[in-house]
Amino acid sequence: MKPILVVGASVGGATAANTLALAGLPVIMLERDLSWVKPCGGALPPKAFEEFDLPQSLISRRVYKTTIYSPSNRRTEIDVVGLEEGDHDYVAMACREDLDPFLRARAVANGAELIEGQLLDLSVQSDGVEVTYRAKGEREKQTMKVEVVIGADGAYSTTAKALGLERLPRCIAIQERIRLPEDKMARWQETADLYLGHDVSPDLYAWVFPKSDHVAVGCGAGPGNTAEARRLLANLKQRIAPELAGGEVFLEEAHALPMHPREHIAFERAMLIGDAAGLVVGTSGEGIYWAMKSGKQAALTLIDVLPDVSEKALRQYEKIWWKEYRTMYRFLQWLQKWGYGNERQMEVFTDMCRNKDVQQLTFESYMHKRMTRVPWVAQMRMTGDILAAQVRHYLRPRTKRMSS
Ligand SMILES: Cc1cc2nc3c(=O)[nH]c(=O)nc-3n(C[C@H](O)[C@H](O)[C@H](O)COP(=O)(O)OP(=O)(O)OC[C@H]3O[C@@H](n4cnc5c(N)ncnc54)[C@H](O)[C@@H]3O)c2cc1C
The missing domain is CATH 3.30.9 (D-Amino Acid Oxidase; Chain A, domain 2)
Structure with a gap:
């Protein structure tokens, strides 16, 4: 099987990659800049530490x-x-300069490969996804063929853009x-x-x-x-x-x-998680937990449906997500408009x-x-x-x- 590519190795991407690696699947994380610290208030619910097995030392x-x-x-x-x-x-x-490297290192220790480089474009084909990227410090573009792409590349998601989706x-x-x-x-x-x-x-x-x-x-x-x-x-x-x-x-x-989630977050050979999918909740602006949760859910769905990577199969992730959380997202968006x-x-x-x-x-x-x-x-x-x-x-x- 070709590897699964996770674009962006921050909280969402590293959680998705770790879940896939633990299941024994070949996974590559492509991260534009390993020294970048994501601007973030770092407020996290205690549940995140339990659910994603995070050490208390990150608090x-x-x-x-x-x-x-x-x-x-x-x-x-x-x-x-x-x-x-x-x-x-x-x-x-928490401080993102501690949290993100911890999550990345854990995914690597469990078998994920990490490439420092920027996704430039991708093309979904019948036998895989052709990915064009530039490794950090290199002038030449490179390509690789992967099975599925998980877009965890944040609010300006290049993955979403390459899939032809609207800007959020x-x-x-x-x-x-x-x-x-x-x-x-x-x-x-x-x-x-x-x-x-x-x-x-x-x-x-x-x-x-x-x-x-x-x-x-x-x-x-x-x-x-x-x-x-x-x-x-x-x-x-x-x-x-x-x-x-x-x-x-x-x-x-x-x-x-x-400010608004995407209705569709799964496509043929591609899924979006975290900020790339717009999954920050209204009123509080909380996004870390939801990026990790969606990363894990996307990975679990993929593990479940492989080798079927059709849009129909991957939409299981979207169905599970919206069944569980649609009401919460709608309520918090309404509360934000009403309250602020x-x-x-x-x-x-x-x-x-x-x-x-x-x-x-x-x-x-x-x-x-x-x-x-x-x-x-x-x-x-x-x-x-x-x-x-x-x-x-x-x-x-x-x-x-x-x-x-
Ligand atoms: C100022 C601020 C304060 C916030 N405070 C909080 C808070 O207190 N609590 C909370 O829960 N949420 C907070 N949030 C929201 C939270 O930061 C995000 O929801 C969360 O980081 C989303 O995680 P993610 O993994 O989806 O994406 P991100 O954390 O945005 O990570 C995306 C990753 O993709 C990489 N990337 C981007 N493009 C490419 C590319 N083309 N190729 C390769 N890699 C790429 C980036 O370098 C980055 O590492 C805050 C946000 C901001 C801006």
């Missing part, structure tokens, strides 16, 4: 509380707990990594902050995510360009200036974040997050990745609180923006 900091600031700077503090308190009630903060709608997310003096760092020992407001993030939210020795300060910046994203980040830094005083920026990073649509709604969203049932359900589904049936009493309480917040914010004059 740079555990966050037990989160504070949401509305556009007018009203605060809602939330404990990171699910429906029942447990040992796994936290958000794990996306926003730019930007962040700075800042080393703070010890007394300032103490503020973020166990807490991550989220900031709402169109001046800091038109479509998502802005954040401060703490790591062991620095904070990542960033914003999901709407479908603009990097210059626009920089302006929003400057607004955020001004909003929280006293808390960042004396900090030293050691990295500025920005990248696209897909304008600044009054952001105020309502902040108030909604004060409801204990909303807090527990949010973290239950985030931490454990399971949907829970909501008891009707809780449903009534949530609906009552949301309606009250909605009425309150639309009846009273707009709250003035305040500095923190």
